[in-house]
Amino acid sequence: MSSSQPLVEVVNPCQSSLLLMMDIPTTQSSLLIRTASSTIFTSQTFGQSNKCILVMAPPGCGEEGDIAGSVTLLRANKRICSVLNGPDQLFSELCTKDIGLRRNPVTRQGNKSEVWTRHFAQNWGAPYKFGVAVQSKSFDEAPPAILKALHRMLWGGNAAASSASEWIKNLSQVDPVPNRDVVFNELLSLGYMQDDRISYHDDGEKQLGPTVATLSLGSPAVMSFRPKRKAKIQTTYGKKGPKGDFVEVLVLPLYHGDLVVMHGTRIHRLYDHKVDPHGGRRFALTCRYIDPSSLNSKEEKEAATMNGQIPAEAFNSYRYLGDEVEADEPLSGKCQNAVSNALTRPT
Numbered sequence: 001m002s003s004s005q006p007l008v009e010v011v012n013p014c015q016s017s018l019l020l021m022m023d024i025p026t027t028q029s030s031l032l033i034r035t036a037s038s039t040i041f042t043s044q045t046f047g048q049s050n051k052c053i054l055v056m057a058p059p060g061c062g063e064e065g066d067i068a069g070s071v072t073l074l075r076a077n078k079r080i081c082s083v084l085n086g087p088d089q090l091f092s093e094l095c096t097k098d099i100g101l102r103r104n105p106v107t108r109q110g111n112k113s114e115v116w117t118r119h120f121a122q123n124w125g126a127p128y129k130f131g132v133a134v135q136s137k138s139f140d141e142a143p144p145a146i147l148k149a150l151h152r153m154l155w156g157g158n159a160a161a162s163s164a165s166e167w168i169k170n171l172s173q174v175d176p177v178p179n180r181d182v183v184f185n186e187l188l189s190l191g192y193m194q195d196d197r198i199s200y201h202d203d204g205e206k207q208l209g210p211t212v213a214t215l216s217l218g219s220p221a222v223m224s225f226r227p228k229r230k231a232k233i234q235t236t237y238g239k240k241g242p243k244g245d246f247v248e249v250l251v252l253p254l255y256h257g258d259l260v261v262m263h264g265t266r267i268h269r270l271y272d273h274k275v276d277p278h279g280g281r282r283f284a285l286t287c288r289y290i291d292p293s294s295l296n297s298k299e300e301k302e303a304a305t306m307n308g309q310i311p312a313e314a315f316n317s318y319r320y321l322g323d324e325v326e327a328d329e330p331l332s333g334k335c336q337n338a339v340s341n342a343l344t345r346p347t
């Protein structure tokens, strides 16, 4: 494991009211991340992936070092994408298999004309019934692509949570999310067609664990975070947009194979996020932990426990040890071509 010097160690949260443009070089291409001056970050290289840890520290929410949580971007490169069971293969599998993705009625309307979700969904593992009700199947019934992605996110969730905790220790006396093993029992698969998106929302239901990991597959996208109105964040940058909402404080480009890990429930109490894909097809696979004991009925508790169990054979076949490990056999030419045709990725 190697790590480079952080490009920026700490940016004083109250220093400036402007959004800063930070250019973080990666192995693949330059990654432009826009952050408010209240977001502090470090960038490291771990094995084959470039890891960038962004820590949300809302100014005015307490003492210096008052930290909402972290957002870690594990940036993939072509080598990571092309290995056996890697993002190229997962994308190809999801494009060619019917995994039951469909649009669902919107229950919490951000926009009155939005009656059906602007993305297709299918849930796996513990049923996910928050925000939009999504049809769900157990992990036992999940196709290999879903189980492979789940194992990739188990690795990513643990790698991100432990390195974020390590880094936060240097910044603050109080770690908002003490480090412990990250486990997931739910995976939401979303499919986006051209012009689809997911509007501002949080993943902060009280039944959820503190770590949420998303694997991006396919077209590039932009993920944005903005403070919630009700969070009453005293911001020096707290400009309101035309509709009276706060403007974004963190804007991340996401590419095929990237993993984003949000760590800390306070992130969701203080900020909303949205994702706007750019281009053709995209899948986002998001893992969470739903605490069965926090659910209301006996049936719900049982369903979460039973359906959320990861099949033992999947551990043997698909366990992912991370990008530190030398890349496995690359994909066959045919599979590789199908993926390249569908993707727009930086060179």
Ligand SMILES: O=C(O)CCC(=O)C(=O)O
Residues within 6 Å of the ligand: 188, 190, 198, 203, 214, 216, 273, 275, 284, 286
């Ligand atoms: O599309 C994405 O990358 C994120 C999806 C998301 O925010 C969610 O499923 O809650």
Ligand SMILES: [Fe+2]
Residues within 6 Å of the ligand: 201, 202, 203, 273
């Ligand atoms: Fe989300």
